Amino acid sequence: MIAPRPLSLPVKSSVGHALAGLFTQPRVDPEDFARAQVGQFTGRRLRIGRSGVVHDVGWRAWLGDLLLPVPACHQGWSGVAVAGDLTAVNGPVTCRKCLARHPGDSGIGGGQEALFTVEPRS
Numbered sequence: 001m002i003a004p005r006p007l008s009l010p011v012k013s014s015v016g017h018a019l020a021g022l023f024t025q026p027r028v029d030p031e032d033f034a035r036a037q038v039g040q041f042t043g044r045r046l047r048i049g050r051s052g053v054v055h056d057v058g059w060r061a062w063l064g065d066l067l068l069p070v071p072a073c074h075q076g077w078s079g080v081a082v083a084g085d086l087t088a089v090n091g092p093v094t095c096r097k098c099l100a101r102h103p104g105d106s107g108i109g110g111g112q113e114a115l116f117t118v119e120p121r122s
């Protein structure tokens, strides 16, 4: 009977070192990143991913007193704000939850546009 041997693959240290170099991420200074986000989203609206819904911008504390933009209505999404999932836009807010936060305030958007017109039956 042959005893099973543990599987071992030859790994050269130079290969491991080269692979590690492929997956290194550039370092980002959190304060610079947060400052850039504030500059990019202040006075604007935001979209999440490829969604066409435009949200009002709210701010959430991140790493102490640094702020990052989030949907003001607290709409969740898979991902994190630092992964580039949010896009700053200039259009009017179309999110119903964001519009409901400021009833009567036309300053944040023109409301959700109708998909089609409904003609009353005669």
Ligand SMILES: [Zn+2]
Pocket: 054, 055, 056, 071, 072, 073, 074, 075, 095, 096, 097, 098
């Ligand atoms: Zn919203």
